Amino acid sequence: MAKIGAKRFWVWFVLAAGLAATALALGGAVAASTVDPAFEALVTRLAADGLPEAKVRRLFSRAEMAFSPKAMSDKLTALYMRKYGLKLVADIQTRLIALGWHPGPADGKLDRMTRWSIKAYQAAEGLPQLGTATETLLAELSASPKPAPADLTFPQFPKAEVHDIVLTPERLAEAREFYERNRAALARARERFGVPEEYMVALLAVETRVGRYLGDEVAVVNLASLVAGEDLSRLPRAFAYEKPAPDRLAWIKAKATEKGKWAYGELRALLRYADAQGIDPLSIPGSIYGAIGICQFMPSNALKYAVDGNGDGKADLFEPDDAVASLGNILRAMGWREPMSEEAMRKVFYGYNHSQVYVNTIMDAARRLRDASGSGTTKP
Structure with missing residues (x-):
């Protein structure tokens, strides 16, 4: 096997080992011979679309095929923030502005300036400089409202022309x-x-x-999770802080349906590609949205x-x-x-x-x- 092909094996091995360990840690919540309940309807759907049901069921019964809400949650959150701004981000920005760490505005967009401000506060507090907006960070800003230095200067972020x-x-x-x-x-x-x-x-x-x-993800798991994540009840934490109004919730549901439909087509294609190449689908690493x-x-x-x-x-x-x-x-x-x-x-x-x-x-x-x-x- 060529160098990069061998690397794919080791990426898969590490990912699979981690998923197996997680399953054991959870007390075998999803047994090796059982399809994750979140995927049961998907298995039936794939079989109805012409994929061999026994083969699909064997794949989805493997311990590594465990539903994850992350891919759909991340996608919907990013789309929502781009359109409306996120309340959590706006609340963090408001606290940072009050303490002098952020120049504003509190628009709910996690842009480069906001990330810089978060990291500056975290550095001053001796915290890991993650630059992410979390409820933990908001609690820290309330529990330890450290004002910014009076001479703090904010950087300029010109529009990037290249990576x-x-x-x-x-x-x-x-x-x-x-x-x-x-x-x-x-x-x-x-x-x-x-x-x-x-x-x-x-x-x-x-x-x-x-x-x-x-990529750090298993492509087939993420694509299957995107399909199953069309059901928002499987993403209980995604918008728990936001508590979107009915019209915005309808928008979220429409986006979830759109992305789930897209992911289903890509999942079918991935299974067909893996079969044609004689590759175990679970050995294929990819991006969070299934690029390989x-x-x-x-x-x-x-x-x-x-x-x-x-x-x-x-x-x-x-x-x-x-x-x-x-x-x-x-x-x-x-x-x-x-x-x-x-x-x-x-x-x-x-x-x-x-x-x-x-x-x-x-x-x-x-x-x-x-x-x-x-x-x-x-x-x-």
């Missing part, structure tokens, strides 16, 4: 190492799909540190665009040869054609991730990789 962390010497060195180690695979992908090597490596550097970070592999494909895209890059008959997105070929394939499908203008390149990358900062970072990293390699594969 600076990706462009550090250490991260660029990782990207160059990947480039050199996989020159042959990258060249084959370029020949096959027309995407220059430096752009593929730059995108992988942004997504997963060229395979060094594949070195190039972080959503499972539906894995089904459409994952290709065999080394001739072994598989399209394993955790193997560099297959990952770069698959990336070239999806970028070509999204409109990559050589020669093309920088504007056209940017449009393709924006389609991959709807963020101008993301696009700027890829373009900058690709330029640096090209300059360092002296490849001259594209015009600067």
Whole structure:
């Protein structure tokens, strides 16, 4: 098994061990031969949609397949905060403003200034500098109302143009190492799909540190939990402090339905992809919302665009040869054609991730990789 494929095994092993330990600590609340009650309807639904019920039930009966409210809670909370602001955040901001730690406003948005203010207060109190908004923090602000120093100055946070962390010497060195180690695979992908090597490596550097970070979650568990989390009764803590008004609660329910429907399609795709590749679904790490592999494909895209890059008959997105070929394939499908203008390149990358900062970072990293390699594969 290649280096990154082996890493996937160890990520899975650690995650599985942790989940098993949790199950034991809970006194075997979900036995190895029993489907988590939160997933029972999902198993029936998958079987009704044509997946072999016995196989699905075996998968969902494994101890690792335990419902977690985190993915849906985090998603709904983030969406709600963006639209309305969160009462908990606003209450924390109000306390910080009163103590001189925050310049305002108390808008309920956990932005960079608010995170900085929280960390500044936590540092002064000798607390871990987490920068998160919790009920524990609010209680600490009330129990220990330490005023800010009179000479406290607030930093300026200009709008980010790039993800600076990706462009550090250490991260660029990782990207160059990947480039050199996989020159042959990258060249084959370029020949096959027309995407220059430096752009593929730059995108992988942004997504997963060229395979060094594949996600801390088990993709199938998180996607299944997102589907089950459509039922808000399974998320009792998500909006307990907020106590949203009826119209806002209706909005939350609509969003949960929307995200649950989306997650169901991705879950089905992940199970089909794993079956086609002969991979245990529970061995596949991913992001909190189910993106997988070195190039972080959503499972539906894995089904459409994952290709065999080394001739072994598989399209394993955790193997560099297959990952770069698959990336070239999806970028070509999204409109990559050589020669093309920088504007056209940017449009393709924006389609991959709807963020101008993301696009700027890829373009900058690709330029640096090209300059360092002296490849001259594209015009600067």
